[in-house]
Amino acid sequence: xxxxxxxxxxxxxxxxxxxxxxxxxxxxxxxxxxxxxxxxxxxxxxxxxxxxxxxxxxxxxxxxxxxxxxxxxxxxxxxxxxxxxxxxxxxxxxxxxxxxxxxxxxxxxxxxxxx
Amino acid sequence: xxxxxxxxxxxxxxxxxxxxxxxxxxxxxxxxxxxxxxxxxxxxxxxxxxxxxxxxxxxxxxxxxxxxxxxxxxxxxxxxxxxxxxxxxxxxxxxxxxxxxxxxxxxxxxxxxxxx
Numbered sequence: 001x002x003x004x005x006x007x008x009x010x011x012x013x014x015x016x017x018x019x020x021x022x023x024x025x026x027x028x029x030x031x032x033x034x035x036x037x038x039x040x041x042x043x044x045x046x047x048x049x050x051x052x053x054x055x056x057x058x059x060x061x062x063x064x065x066x067x068x069x070x071x072x073x074x075x076x077x078x079x080x081x082x083x084x085x086x087x088x089x090x091x092x093x094x095x096x097x098x099x100x101x102x103x104x105x106x107x108x109x110x111x112x113x114x115x
Numbered sequence: 116x117x118x119x120x121x122x123x124x125x126x127x128x129x130x131x132x133x134x135x136x137x138x139x140x141x142x143x144x145x146x147x148x149x150x151x152x153x154x155x156x157x158x159x160x161x162x163x164x165x166x167x168x169x170x171x172x173x174x175x176x177x178x179x180x181x182x183x184x185x186x187x188x189x190x191x192x193x194x195x196x197x198x199x200x201x202x203x204x205x206x207x208x209x210x211x212x213x214x215x216x217x218x219x220x221x222x223x224x225x226x227x228x229x230x231x
Contacts (some may be wrong), residue, residue, distance in 0.1 A: 043221040
């Protein structure tokens, strides 16, 4: 099976712009989670989508949003970019059916730099 | 709220020797899952090992094993016969049972250096 793919791998934007990141999960997986990784804050959960519905949400402002399509692919959008949004954004795929024991498989990440 | 603490920012070990990475967590829940993930310089997060809290037996995956002490809320990772390819950041993570709190809660990570 192909792994989790994320596009683009690198992105440079300026403050005030918006950005969309994409994640394609492992075939058959219906859950996609997004995490933000920064040197200062570490790894933080953004949100999780299952069957096109947001099922869980972390503590991020409304500028961070996402969606999931019928083929389970997910997109994450950040509007009005701030310098502090510079980070590695990781997408994780899982079956979505096994509760807490559900193993999450991660993509290579998208490195976003905001200038 | 649950928290995960990794008190060792960096560890180093000689190739072929054994190293133990520490992790403690705080929770009031009785059912949960604990994970160790590895993040090499490529930045891809890779699952190393998983432990179910209801299992008393410590999980083992080849050269990787854990020491899970539920009462002490401790979850350490032992790497035997360390190899150069083991060099990476190692993250300990916690997840609750069920779907209402599905997120992984992460420690700050431990950078593992392997000396040839």
